[in-house]
Amino acid sequence: MTEVPQEITEYQNLQQQLQIIAMQSQQLEMQQKELEKASGEVEASNGPFYRFIGSVLVAKEKEPLKKELAEEKAEIASRKEMIEKQDKKIKERFEIVRKKVEELVKKQQSARGA
Numbered sequence: 001m002t003e004v005p006q007e008i009t010e011y012q013n014l015q016q017q018l019q020i021i022a023m024q025s026q027q028l029e030m031q032q033k034e035l036e037k038a039s040g041e042v043e044a045s046n047g048p049f050y051r052f053i054g055s056v057l058v059a060k061e062k063e064p065l066k067k068e069l070a071e072e073k074a075e076i077a078s079r080k081e082m083i084e085k086q087d088k089k090i091k092e093r094f095e096i097v098r099k100k101v102e103e104l105v106k107k108q109q110s111a112r113g114a
Helices: 003-044 062-113
Strands: 049-053 056-060
Touching: 003 062, 049 062, 056 062
Parallel strands: none
Antiparallel strands: 049 056
16 A cells, blocks of 8 residues: 555654744744834833844834834734644644544554454
């Protein structure tokens, strides 16, 4: 049966994809928390404000900085939503493949026992 190795390979690939998505989700969560903290600090303070652009520290006005942070938060929220959708699709496929692998293994075991 050549079906089993193909299904097992797909199963392993889906597992890896789920791990990668989990790591990406954690990274986005950390970025989101950092932006929330930065936004809170900017809101509570009157400045002066500075921001790294590459390896250079640049002075920023409060309102443009608040706008930049809000845009970054929106971008991260969008990326998180995309990753969550991707995660859901992969998990659904993972369950289908897992069940298929289990069925194929049972068939092989029963064929060997017969």
